[in-house]
Amino acid sequence: MTVPAARQGEAAVTARTTTPVRTEPPVVEPAPTPGPRLGNTRLALLVGGLVVALLAGFGLGRLGAADQRPASGAPQAFASAGEPPAEGAAAADGHQHPPGTGAHTHPGDGNTGQQATGTTVSAAGYTLRPVLRTQPADEPADYRFRIVGPDGQAVTRFAVVHEKPLHLIVVGRDLSGFQHLHPSMADDGTWSVPLTLSRAGSYRVYADFSASTPEGRQVPLVLGVDHHVPGGYDPAGLPPPQPGTTAGPYTVSMTGTPTVGVTVPMDFTISRAGATGPVAPERYLGAYGHLVVVREGDLGYVHVHPEPEIVDGAVKFWLTAPSTGRYRAFLDFQVDGKVHTAEFTINLA
Incomplete structure (x- = not known):
């Protein structure tokens, strides 16, 4: 083995320390009396040197072994690349479920950022950019906006979800004035829809869509932005929770027990x-x-998540409440070709 020049001196010292060098004792003319005593002395020194060298080598070997021991608390077993994680190992929660899977919990539920969306104007590299952020009260306006992608350009490819490429939801910050709209998109990626807001105040506008990437991947997102109507603003109080409400000529009842962090069924029955x-x-x-x-x-x-069919005469949804607090639920349904909206307050103390 070639030893680098910078380490040759150290290597030589180590060799002298750890490896005994056998040399022939010099030939000495025997003396009548001291001769045997001198030979015994040299023999004792030689044996002692061998013992010291062996002990030193053993000690260095122990030190080398100690250097190879893992630090306290370090794992002792390692899975090779490509092996599945050990039983009980945590995995990321890319949780998806079909409707009707039954009440269940989601790993990580209770974190308000995991189940509630629309609180940010940008997510996953996509941004909702309205042309205007304000309009007069009780006057029709053309609400226009674009969805800008990670490349800084307007997105023009969207997946059709519930028969539309994009759903626009508008609601006041006091949770009144709900509207569910379907804008149209121009070739340059600018969306537009007629919007009338009868009351002054602040509103939240949500764009609910699935963008299609050039690779064909779908990115489902809900982005939200504030919208303002100038004028005197008197926020409406949130109605108390009630199991039933009216929507046009219909009475709609809601049954179910919303629970934080648990996906549970919520049934809506329509009667007249x-x-x-x-x-x-x-x-x-x-x-x-x-x-x-x-x-x-x-x-x-x-x-x-909705059920695809009517269940026991009711429209069934699967709701996961992300946190305690008060919520407003808006149910759109259609009878005789006309769409109605039933509204409910949910209070999770």
Whole structure:
């Protein structure tokens, strides 16, 4: 083995320390009396040197072994590349579930950022950019905006979800004045829709969409931005929770127990005076109902999973409440070709 020049001196010292060098004792003319004593002395020195060298080598070997021991608390076993994680290892929660899987919990639920969206204007590299942030009260306006992608350009490719490439939700910061709109997009990626806001105040506008990347991947997002109507503003108080409400000529009842961090069923039954049994809604945007739930305060937008069919005369959704607080639930349903919206307050103390 070649020893680098900078280390040759150290290597020589180590060799002298750890490896005994055997040399022939010099030939000495025997003396009548001291001769045997002198030979015994030299022999004792030689044996002692060998013992010291062996002990030193053993000690250095122990030190080398000690240097190879893992630090206290370090793992002793390692999985090779490509092996599955050990049982009980945590995994990222890319949780998706089909409707009707039953009440269950989501890993990480209770974190308000995991289930509520729409509180930011940008996410995953996409940004909602409105052309105007204000409009007069009770006057029709053309609300225009773009979705700008990670490359800084307007996105023009969207996946069709519930028969539309983009759903625009508008609601006041006091959770009144709900509207569910469907804008149209120009070739340059600018969306527009007629919007009338009857009352002064602050509103939240949500763009609910799935952008399609050049690689064909879909990126589902809900982005939100504030919108303002100048004038005197008297916020409406949130109505108390009630199991039933009216929407046009219909009475809608809500049953279920919303629970923080648990996905539970919420059933909505539609009835009408004089009718026998529940009223069956028609499919609207590919489903028997659409439910939007917004949290009071930060206006977090909660995604709700619907059942594809009517269940025991009710429209069933699966709701995961992300936190305690008060929420407003907006149910869109269609009967006889007309869309109605039923509104409920949910209070999770």
